[in-house]
Amino acid sequence: MPTCVLDGPKIEDVEIKRTLVREITDALEKAYKLPRDAYIVLIKENKAENVGVGGTLILDREKS
Amino acid sequence: MPTCVLDGPKIEDVEIKRTLVREITDALEKAYKLPRDAYIVLIKENKAENVGVGGTLILDREKS
Amino acid sequence: MPTCVLDGPKIEDVEIKRTLVREITDALEKAYKLPRDAYIVLIKENKAENVGVGGTLILDREKS
Amino acid sequence: MPTCVLDGPKIEDVEIKRTLVREITDALEKAYKLPRDAYIVLIKENKAENVGVGGTLILDREKS
Amino acid sequence: MPTCVLDGPKIEDVEIKRTLVREITDALEKAYKLPRDAYIVLIKENKAENVGVGGTLILDREKS
Amino acid sequence: MPTCVLDGPKIEDVEIKRTLVREITDALEKAYKLPRDAYIVLIKENKAENVGVGGTLILDREKS
Numbered sequence: 001m002p003t004c005v006l007d008g009p010k011i012e013d014v015e016i017k018r019t020l021v022r023e024i025t026d027a028l029e030k031a032y033k034l035p036r037d038a039y040i041v042l043i044k045e046n047k048a049e050n051v052g053v054g055g056t057l058i059l060d061r062e063k064s
Numbered sequence: 065m066p067t068c069v070l071d072g073p074k075i076e077d078v079e080i081k082r083t084l085v086r087e088i089t090d091a092l093e094k095a096y097k098l099p100r101d102a103y104i105v106l107i108k109e110n111k112a113e114n115v116g117v118g119g120t121l122i123l124d125r126e127k128s
Numbered sequence: 129m130p131t132c133v134l135d136g137p138k139i140e141d142v143e144i145k146r147t148l149v150r151e152i153t154d155a156l157e158k159a160y161k162l163p164r165d166a167y168i169v170l171i172k173e174n175k176a177e178n179v180g181v182g183g184t185l186i187l188d189r190e191k192s
Numbered sequence: 193m194p195t196c197v198l199d200g201p202k203i204e205d206v207e208i209k210r211t212l213v214r215e216i217t218d219a220l221e222k223a224y225k226l227p228r229d230a231y232i233v234l235i236k237e238n239k240a241e242n243v244g245v246g247g248t249l250i251l252d253r254e255k256s
Numbered sequence: 257m258p259t260c261v262l263d264g265p266k267i268e269d270v271e272i273k274r275t276l277v278r279e280i281t282d283a284l285e286k287a288y289k290l291p292r293d294a295y296i297v298l299i300k301e302n303k304a305e306n307v308g309v310g311g312t313l314i315l316d317r318e319k320s
Numbered sequence: 321m322p323t324c325v326l327d328g329p330k331i332e333d334v335e336i337k338r339t340l341v342r343e344i345t346d347a348l349e350k351a352y353k354l355p356r357d358a359y360i361v362l363i364k365e366n367k368a369e370n371v372g373v374g375g376t377l378i379l380d381r382e383k384s
Contacts (some may be wrong), residue, residue, distance in 0.1 A: 001298075001327070001378075002326060003328075009352065024250070027347065040259065071197075081159075094147070114234065116217060150312070155312070164310045168307070177334050200287075224267075268371050
């Protein structure tokens with residue numbers, strides 16, 4: 001605690017995840033002022049057929 | 065925003081996901097009256113060994 | 129199970145919540161084909177100062 | 193409803209999931225006093241490259 | 257990490273929350289075998305007008 | 321989409337929320353490379369009697 005749950009598309013490169021988690025934790029630390037080890041970040045990767053925006057699957061948006 | 069996160073069993077047929085996302089977005093649009101592109105729907109698919117109902121895994125419920 | 133969690137702004141009118149829950153459950157029932165009582169819908173209401181879109185709080189977007 | 197969503201590392205052994213779901217449902221039942229079938233537990237398994245603690249991926253913590 | 261998020265009705269008595277959190281953490285500890293301080297439990301309290309079961313608000317179910 | 325859901329203690333000062341949302345969105349933008357308006361951040365504020373760490377409510381940890 002605090003926790004941060006991210007839902008987005010797949011991130012292929014672990015280096016990007018590494019930077020993302022570090023930068024989000026930096027932002028959390030400034031806001032909540034708790035010991036750094038308290039912050040948890042979860043990255044959830046979603047398939048394009050499992051996300052709808054504006055009533056249309058991302059899968060179908062990408063095709064058009 | 066608004067977002068809708070669905071947790072259920074696996075849906076094999078993408079056409080069912082397509083309809084589900086469209087119909088849920090229709091319902092959200094009527095309730096919140098925001099531009100259609102604002103609505104996000106996430107479908108989360110769960111394995112039968114990762115869901116418990118009444119203290120028993122779905123995996124074991126299906127067997128009995 | 130299945131569950132549906134909605135995050136949006138406050139809905140003042142309970143009648144709108146009533147319709148929203150019924151219509152979403154209709155959509156879920158068509159997709160998952162489980163007994164109607166299995167479907168759970170949670171409505172989460174968020175204050176404009178607790179939601180950011182595009183890096184800006186909704187609170188500040190509404191002002192401008 | 194009530195629902196319980198667990199986010200943790202992968203659990204290899206289904207027997208451990210079986211016990212976990214039963215014990216959590218026991219605890220929920222004592223607290224909420226609803227019929228046992230009302231309780232839903234979802235186990236979410238996360239890869240070590242998708243979880244950050246203290247700004248560092250679990251993947252990298254395990255290496256060091 | 258691991259985290260456990262509970263969504264249920266309001267719990268009036270803090271003593272019940274105290275017991276609930278302790279018992280769920282006991283169950284998590286047996287399953288994941290991590291240091292006890294790693295486990296986070298969040299209790300989310302929901303109003304009867306914000307939860308639908310079987311397409312009907314709990315608010316309306318309680319009346320009937 | 322992508323969405324970021326934060327669960328932490330109450331933040332009294334809106335200016336801190338403003339900065340938090342902007343900095344998290346900056347980090348998301350670098351990672352996902354999507355249009356800035358696509359990113360949604362939700363701040364969830366939790367009472368000390370609704371969060372357990374290591375099996376103990378934050379409420380009780382603060383007292384001791």
